[in-house]
Amino acid sequence: MTAAQPxxxxxxxxxxxxxxxxxxxxxxxxxxxxxxxxxxxxxxxxSFAFQGAMWLAMALAIAAGSIMVLRGAxxxxxxxxxxxxxxxxxxxxxxxxxxxxxxxxxxxxGSAGWxxxxxxxxxxxxxxxxxxxxxxxxxxxxxxxxxxxRTDLAGFLALLAWSTGAQVAxxxxxxxxxxxxxxxxxxxxxxxxxxxxAATAEIIRAARQAxxxxxxxxxxxxxAELAAxxxxxxxxxxxxxxxxxxxxxxRLLAEGDEVPGSLVHELxxxxxxxxxxxxxxxxxxxxxxxxxxxxxxxxITDAAIAILTAARSQARITLAxxxxxxxxxxxxxxxxxxxxxxxxxGVAIEQQQDGGMLWAEARWNSQ
Amino acid sequence: xxxxxxxVIVEDHPVVTEGVASWIRADSGRPVRLVQTARDLxxxxxxxxxxxxxxxxxxxxxxxxxxxxxxxxxDAGYRVVAFSGHTDPDIVMEALDNGAxxxxxxxxxxxHLVEAVLAAAADRPYVTRSQARAILADQRPSRPAxxxxxxxxxxxxxxxxxxxxxxxxxxxxxxxxxxxxxRARAKYAxxxxxxxxxxxxxxxxIEDGVIKPGxxxxxxxxxxxxxxxLGDPGQ
Numbered sequence: 289m290t291a292a293q294p295x296x297x298x299x300x301x302x303x304x305x306x307x308x309x310x311x312x313x314x315x316x317x318x319x320x321x322x323x324x325x326x327x328x329x330x331x332x333x334x335s336f337a338f339q340g341a342m343w344l345a346m347a348l349a350i351a352a353g354s355i356m357v358l359r360g361a362x363x364x365x366x367x368x369x370x371x372x373x374x375x376x377x378x379x380x381x382x383x384x385x386x387x388x389x390x391x392x393x394x395x396x397x398g399s400a401g402w403x404x405x406x407x408x409x410x411x412x413x414x415x416x417x418x419x420x421x422x423x424x425x426x427x428x429x430x431x432x433x434x435x436x437x438r439t440d441l442a443g444f445l446a447l448l449a450w451s452t453g454a455q456v457a458x459x460x461x462x463x464x465x466x467x468x469x470x471x472x473x474x475x476x477x478x479x480x481x482x483x484x485x486a487a488t489a490e491i492i493r494a495a496r497q498a499x500x501x502x503x504x505x506x507x508x509x510x511x512a513e514l515a516a517x518x519x520x521x522x523x524x525x526x527x528x529x530x531x532x533x534x535x536x537x538x539r540l541l542a543e544g545d546e547v548p549g550s551l552v553h554e555l556x557x558x559x560x561x562x563x564x565x566x567x568x569x570x571x572x573x574x575x576x577x578x579x580x581x582x583x584x585x586x587x588i589t590d591a592a593i594a595i596l597t598a599a600r601s602q603a604r605i606t607l608a609x610x611x612x613x614x615x616x617x618x619x620x621x622x623x624x625x626x627x628x629x630x631x632x633x634g635v636a637i638e639q640q641q642d643g644g645m646l647w648a649e650a651r652w653n654s655q
Numbered sequence: 656x657x658x659x660x661x662x663v664i665v666e667d668h669p670v671v672t673e674g675v676a677s678w679i680r681a682d683s684g685r686p687v688r689l690v691q692t693a694r695d696l697x698x699x700x701x702x703x704x705x706x707x708x709x710x711x712x713x714x715x716x717x718x719x720x721x722x723x724x725x726x727x728x729x730d731a732g733y734r735v736v737a738f739s740g741h742t743d744p745d746i747v748m749e750a751l752d753n754g755a756x757x758x759x760x761x762x763x764x765x766x767h768l769v770e771a772v773l774a775a776a777a778d779r780p781y782v783t784r785s786q787a788r789a790i791l792a793d794q795r796p797s798r799p800a801x802x803x804x805x806x807x808x809x810x811x812x813x814x815x816x817x818x819x820x821x822x823x824x825x826x827x828x829x830x831x832x833x834x835x836x837x838r839a840r841a842k843y844a845x846x847x848x849x850x851x852x853x854x855x856x857x858x859x860x861i862e863d864g865v866i867k868p869g870x871x872x873x874x875x876x877x878x879x880x881x882x883x884x885l886g887d888p889g890q
Contacts, residue, residue: 574788642817642820
């Protein structure tokens with residue numbers, strides 16, 4: 289699992305929880321708050337049926353808005369369609385209230401405002417502000433149309449402060465929580481990245497340690513012998529040991545380079561020493577080769593080093609994709625059978641001597 | 656004395672032409688005669704065209720890949736041995752699909768070119784290691800089905816063993832090794848686009864007993880690949 293993934297889902301989870309809370313709030317308000325008021329005052333309306341129809345229209349708009357925000361952020365067209373339906377329904381309901389009683393009997397202002405909060409919550413704040421202002425102006429327009437008194441203005445301002453204030457507070461609160469969730473997610477992401485970096489550093493350190501140990505076992509004693517003069521560079525056997533160790537050193541360096549086709553890369557490194565000795569080495573591949581684990585690669589390159597060190601003038605190395613694995617073969621004029629390293633790590637080794645030519649094949653099976 | 660095999664070399668590097676000519680001369684035991692050398696394919700428009708059995712064709716002339724010109728050579732009655740510095744399996748396969756008899760990479764030239772020319776003149780298959788490699792790497796849906804034995808013989812041959820050593824390894828005779836490899840090659844002559852050279856190779860393989868008519872997979876044209884509507888089950 290990547291580090292960014294849990295952080296992103298965490299932030300997404302919080303945002304969704306806030307959305308669900310707002311949906312509950314808005315639906316709850318429309319049913320209990322607005323619906324309750326509508327039923328309580330039913331005898332006061334000149335046409336209860338019309339008010340009921342407007343309440344239903346508003347309920348449908350809120351239902352559609354809820355589905356949209358729960359499915360993801362709605363586009364501006366969809367969001368504003370819902371908002372405008374709510375605005376029109378609430379204005380119609382207000383206009384149809386008995387004259388002089390509009391403020392007292394108005395159930396729709398609050399619902400329309402909440403519907404706007406619901407669909408415009410995660411859009412630019414100015415859009416919500418515009419909507420709430422339009423809603424307030426529509427109600428003020430209805431009041432003016434019916435002939436406004438001084439007491440009406442006070443009532444209007446009180447209602448505006450209470451209803452719009454609560455709506456703005458909720459919208460601002462959700463916005464702040466969104467930001468906090470994003471920051472928490474970023475913190476988690478940073479922590480994951482730091483932990484991953486530390487783990488990678490540890491793997492690299494362990495690999496270096498292992499390489500150092502390998503050299504301690506093989507190359508270091510030889511260098512010590514050469515330095516002490518107990519090993520004679522004129523001795524063919526000592527030269528052979530030097531060639532093998534030189535090839536191993538090259539391979540160890542190549543192992544650090546995690547490139548695609550690591551095995552081919554390491555075989556080239558192993559061939560380098562033989563080529564300097566004047567052996568012509570060709571390396572060919574057939575098919576798309578699988579990636580091998582390091583232990584398997586090491587068994588194969590050890591075999592390559594043994595064969596290339598014994599080769600007199602020419603060697604051919606091929607890598608072919610075979611069913612469920614890879615066949616790495618060597619054909620070289622070694623003149624005799626070569627002592628090959630033990631098979632292991634999923635690699636089986638076979639060889640055949642024919643005249644002066646040696647054929648050997650290391651087959652790695654992924655299963 | 657049998658008729659010598661006549662050869663045209665098409666190669667844009669005079670040094671390489673000279674080298675190939677010297678291989679032909681050095682193989683004095685073989686009845687091969689060089690009748691013409693050319694640096695491009697303009698001579699194909701000449702009338703009359705030079706009579707020759709085999710054209711050794713460098714696949715890259717003046718920096719341009721000429722695999723698509725192989726059919727025009729084949730239709731004019733020449734057998735084509737592709738001789739190229741490229742070893743990319745896709746190019747090898749394209750050359751064979753276009754009707755080349757054999758594919759010899761420039762590194763393999765000294766050991767295999769004259770042999771390949773003689774085999775081509777007799778319409779017999781000749782499979783170089785670079786050709787074996789391309790066949791082993793072939794993953795196209797239209798590739799012919801090879802038997803386990805044919806595949807193993809091709810693999811060991813590609814790995815660099817002599818055919819005699821392949822025989823020892825597989826516990827079969829050297830002749831059977833040749834038969835397996837030739838059969839794999841003949842199967843390729845039965846796939847892809849049609850060409851008189853491929854028909855001739857196949858007919859000769861059947862005549863020689865390398866392959867039985869029943870072993871030939873049904874013809875499937877590669878030319879249909881990439882055409883719109885191939886994916887339609889109705890097509």
